[in-house]
Amino acid sequence: MQPVKENIKYENPLLSLKIWQVSRDTEGFINWHYHPECEILLVQSGEMDVDVGDETYHLASGDVVLVGSSQLHRDRSYDRALEYIVLQFDLQSFFDQSTIPYLQYFNETKVPLSSMNYIFKENEEARAAAFECIRQIHEEAQQKESGYELAVNLLIKKLLLLLIRNDSKGLLAGQDRMERIRLKPVLDFVETKIDERIAVEDACRLANMSYYYFVKFFKKIMGLSFTEYVNFRKIKRAEQLLLTRDLSVSEVGDQIGMANMAHFYKMFKRFNGCSPKEFQRKMLEWGRATV
Numbered sequence: 325m326q327p328v329k330e331n332i333k334y335e336n337p338l339l340s341l342k343i344w345q346v347s348r349d350t351e352g353f354i355n356w357h358y359h360p361e362c363e364i365l366l367v368q369s370g371e372m373d374v375d376v377g378d379e380t381y382h383l384a385s386g387d388v389v390l391v392g393s394s395q396l397h398r399d400r401s402y403d404r405a406l407e408y409i410v411l412q413f414d415l416q417s418f419f420d421q422s423t424i425p426y427l428q429y430f431n432e433t434k435v436p437l438s439s440m441n442y443i444f445k446e447n448e449e450a451r452a453a454a455f456e457c458i459r460q461i462h463e464e465a466q467q468k469e470s471g472y473e474l475a476v477n478l479l480i481k482k483l484l485l486l487l488i489r490n491d492s493k494g495l496l497a498g499q500d501r502m503e504r505i506r507l508k509p510v511l512d513f514v515e516t517k518i519d520e521r522i523a524v525e526d527a528c529r530l531a532n533m534s535y536y537y538f539v540k541f542f543k544k545i546m547g548l549s550f551t552e553y554v555n556f557r558k559i560k561r562a563e564q565l566l567l568t569r570d571l572s573v574s575e576v577g578d579q580i581g582m583a584n585m586a587h588f589y590k591m592f593k594r595f596n597g598c599s600p601k602e603f604q605r606k607m608l609e610w611g612r613a614t615v
Contacts, residue, residue, distance in 0.1 A: 327356040337606040341413035361412040363391040370406030376438045392437030429496040431547025450490040
């Protein structure tokens with residue numbers, strides 16, 4: 325049977341995640357599937373197997389398993405009293421200007437995130453901490469108290485920090501550390517010039533690399549091309565402006581250096597699945613629904 329690409333629909337436009345509880349009272353498979361979002365499964369009761377690529381993880385109550393972006397996975401249950409929580413989130417969306425250098429730790433160009441499951445297997449304290457983070461995210465998403473978006477953002481970041489600090493094998497922090505340091509001036513340059521046209525040639529000069537070497541180097545370290553990265557950061561800035569400033573869509577495009585509206589709309593839809601206007605409308609509707 326062909327693997328299925330799953331389309332994840334976020335409930336809250338402020339949060340690029342989906343979390344829900346599953347209760348299964350029958351044995352069986354959920355077939356192979358994948359999605360750009362990372363996924364974490366947390367077993368509350370019962371037992372299940374999760375296949376991630378060629379690896380199989382047997383999970384019982386209290387266990388956690390991590391699936392990386394676009395990794396093929398499936399699960400099967402043997403227990404008639406199985407309950408678990410599924411958390412799916414767009415990892416990139418949880419990085420801002422102050423934390424963007426750490427995005428490089430999770431680019432998966434060399435190490436799939438599922439490789440980090442050794443932490444949950446070997447480190448009981450880290451597993452319990454991850455379990456509690458996910459439980460709290462689910463509780464916040466269920467109760468939706470004022471400011472819960474902030475709480476969820478903090479908890480996602482806490483999960484990522486937990487992985488970095490408990491990575492005793494150095495699979496994340498040890499990847500090309502000196503090479504990542506070479507890119508910091510380029511990343512800082514992008515943030516300071518986010519409202520202008522940012523040319524690859526300028527970044528090449530800043531990194532003291534030839535054009536050919538730089539584009540390969542950046543893609544290898546960051547997991548996306550320099551142009552993709554710049555567009556990603558510009559759209560993140562556009563989202564902030566749409567939510568916090570009384571500006572028209574064209575004015576927002578000017579503010580992020582995308583005066584060409586067709587290009588701005590195309591990039592915005594690529595990262596959000598909707599136009600800037602639709603994004604604003606969803607935000608207004610969400611705001612009214614949660615008041």
